[in-house]
Amino acid sequence: MLVVFIVSTIMFFMFRIVPSDPTVMLVERGISEEARQALLERWGLTGSLWEQYLRYMGGLLVGDFGNSFFYRAPVWDVLLPRIVNTLWIAVPGLLLGALIGATLGMVVGWARRGGAVERGGILIATIIRGTPSFIIGIALLAVFSSWLGWLPGFGMGDSGGATGVMRYLNFNFFIHLILPLLAVIIYFIPENLLLMRSGVVENRTEDYIELVRAKGVSDQRVAWHAGRNSLLPLITWLFPALAETIAGIVVIEIVFSWPGIGRELVLAVTRQDYPVAQAAFFLLAVMIVLANLAADLTYGKLDPRVVYK
């Protein structure tokens, strides 16, 4: 909660410090001074900075982000569909990335020490991890969209007039979804893989693994024990890194022109559309906080030694 408060405060002042008057950019020239004042008032830009701040925070408390300068519509109406769009690539992307990454990490961690699988796995994962997400995105675009021409790489496809849930449940949307989703997955795999691997490598020499082996269970089952125990460090490490991951997703949205909240945020900043930018930052902060909460809860589920009182 405190985090969200601090973030929104910083956001507020950061946009005010930028020495430009949005009305200059957004309001038609030659408008009368009264009309300009009326507009400023509607956007909450009148009064001292302090008054503006109080009004802004008050609005936040009741979930009112004000109106967008650019769209001339309530911020909520602008951002809500964008958030849904982002969730379409972020949630399956992060889940699949974590699942695939952790599984591969288990395989690499369980492979013979110093063997080809271990060396190759670490090498590839490290290279991908060092690659900025826009390079991953551009590489996917270049191969599947430009070169092979298999998949579209721009936007989410024509809605064809469909609204509501049907906007998403159609073939056109899905083929547009594939590449950005793939980019998120690939972007998220290496971190999971490397963390899981080091966990498994550490665990495989533990005493309990020896006893599990002595029990004569299958080798996969032994690896499962090591992997299960490595989930705990994986989760503690992973969630604090989530802010960074979200930054990566923002970039992927831009590369694929995916109309999500991250792309909207960047557009809003360049348009000096403060209310939208502030709200987008605010919502991203909320998402990160929620994700951390989820991390704590899963940790408690996964590790019987953690007790919440």
Place this chain on the structure above:
Amino acid sequence: MDEAAESDFDRRLNSKQPIHLSVKELKVVYHTNFGPFHAVAGISFDVRPGSVLGLVGESGCGKSTVIKALLRLLPESSRTEGRVLLDGIDVLGMDSRSLRHVRWNQIALITQGAMNALDPVIRVGDQIVESIRAHEDVDYATAWRRSESLFALVGLPTQRLREFPHQFSGGMKQRAVIAMALSLNAGLLLADEPTTALDPIMQDQIMSRLRKVQDLLHRSMILVTHDIGLVAENCDEVAVMYAGQIVEKGPVVEVLVRPRHPYTIGLHNAFPRMPEENEERPPLISIAGSLPNLLEPFANVGELRLFPEAPQLAHEHTFVAAGEAPPVIVGNDCLEPAHHVDTQGL
């Protein structure tokens, strides 16, 4: 134990006989950064069906290495040679499917449970169930009921099967590990220092529990320990290891009452005893020198080991020249002097 569980128990008990273990010329080399490390240098011994062999020796002499070699649990960076015969079938040459069958079905392991022998994030009961279901085609409920009867056998309340290892005390974990080792009624039990990390009272409880189980089930067993007292109470035969070799072995009474090998005498005297009334407190003798360097097989064995406090030995110091193995004494009736080198056993 209720009746159904008991009959299940009896049936399994009768279904498996104690195993005759015969180890021949077992050698284990660890490949280290400093070169090959000869942790076990060609040892041979037998455990007769239903008997208990005590394996003693100071820390680092290779006891655990022997135990792990029998189950082929040693790391990939090691090499094992020789033969480990279970009722005549060699474990070392076996393919991985047969090996899986041997593990727990025929040889079960009791490790130092007080440390982290149990998976910390899995319920204790489920870990026992896992050992059963890895080998027998029974459903979860049946396996769970058997786990309950095993818990009862080692004196643990059956509700605690649902708990996690961290909710157990050290002694309880040790019992749980013993219960798990009994889950398939394996013909051979390997107990590697089952009581070392426990306080003396708990040690005593665990050992008497183990003895009761042994009286009931008559398994063949190897008991690894530092504690000569435990050997005297629990074992039929004893093998004394020193620097990767068995330097003396035979029936417990003979070896402990009249130890022949200088190292055994040293070990024997290093064990504190309560003095009788009016008796002078016997001096506590420490073993001089340190373990030889096993990176060079047999290079320094015996060189540094003098036992000046052991008067029996004053006239027959055992020295082994560099490059030679220390003497091995088999049985105790032999009238050979202690420095006799039994090349046969090496």
